[in-house]
Amino acid sequence: MVPVANYLILSAVLFTIGVLGVLIRRNAIVIFMSIEIMLNAANLAFIALADAKGSLAGQVFVFFVLAVAAAEVAVGLAIIVAISRQQGTIDVDEINLLKW
Amino acid sequence: MEAFFWVVAIPATVSAVGVVMMRDTVYSALLLVVHLLAVAVLFVLLNAQLIAAVQVVVYAGAIMVLFLFVIMMLGLGRGEGVKEKLPLQRPVALLFGGAMAILLGVVMSQTTIQPVAGALTPGDVLAMGGNTQVVGRLLFSDYLLAFEVTSILLLVAIIGAVVLAKRRL
Structure with missing residues (x-):
């Protein structure tokens, strides 16, 4: 049996990788994929704790997280397509219309 | 394992x-x-x-x-260009990212996890019809409202995506 702490630490590591992706990369699509990694890390923690606690509520919650992630990807990619059409780039350093 | x-x-x-x-x-x-x-x-x-x-x-x-x-x-x-707008973005991101990893790792490994009251073992779930059946039953009983709200969320996402990606409405 693998201790649940292993899964939780793996989840923390994956979440950090996602955060670093968002902070370091400037390509909007890669930033988006990093957000997916973070969502997956949270899901992994949910499932690990659901298994350790013997409750299936965590699995149901992951189901909703997946649905929200799907909605987020659809809208987010549509925004990226619209920005790329208007600005000709998806480099987040170049997209500064709302910046003071 | x-x-x-x-x-x-x-x-x-x-x-x-x-x-x-x-x-x-x-x-x-x-x-x-x-x-x-x-x-x-x-x-x-x-x-x-x-x-x-x-x-x-x-x-x-x-x-x-x-x-x-x-x-x-x-x-x-x-890939993206090599030109950096914020000169220290990368090292600072790595520094704070590493700090967050250590913090999360310590918290995660220190917490003790107690099984809930009426905890189900994998054997119990199997006896109740298997993982899919039990989760499905939960989804359509205890979490029915959340499930229905999710369907509205997905509808909103579809409409939003079409409106955003369309060149001219």
């Missing part, structure tokens, strides 16, 4: 690093598929078979197709 965890956990971590490091966006997307499949295997190890299947079908299938479709459509194969 212990060995199997590492066999899956290491590719999951390496492919996640690859997603962030790759210059070519298409490679990032393909490595993300590897990452999602590895996490799906971890879900199976944790007795969450339904979620693992949903992960493969929805994430590695539908969402990744959407990603690749947009990457191909916009022609974003090449």
Whole structure:
């Protein structure tokens, strides 16, 4: 049996990788994929704790997280397509219309 | 089991690093598929078979197709320029990211986890009809409201995506 702490630490590591992706990369699509990694890390923690606690509520919650992630990807990619059409780039350093 | 965890956990971590490091966006997307499949295997190890299947079908299938479709459509194969607008962004990000990893790791490894009252073992779930049946029953009884709200959320997302991506309404 693998201790649940292993899964939780793996989840923390994956979440950090996602955060670093968002902070370091400037390509909007890669930033988006990093957000997916973070969502997956949270899901992994949910499932690990659901298994350790013997409750299936965590699995149901992951189901909703997946649905929200799907909605987020659809809208987010549509925004990226619209920005790329208007600005000709998806480099987040170049997209500064709302910046003071 | 212990060995199997590492066999899956290491590719999951390496492919996640690859997603962030790759210059070519298409490679990032393909490595993300590897990452999602590895996490799906971890879900199976944790007795969450339904979620693992949903992960493969929805994430590695539908969402990744959407990603690749947009990457191909916009022609974003090449990486970003080397010009940095914020000079210290990378080292500072690594510093604070590392700090967050240590903090999260310490908290995660220090917490003690008690089983809930009436905890189900995998054997109990199997006796109740299996993982899919039990989760499905929960979804349509205790969490019915949340389930219905999710359907509205998905409808809003579809409409939003069409409105945003359309050239002219």
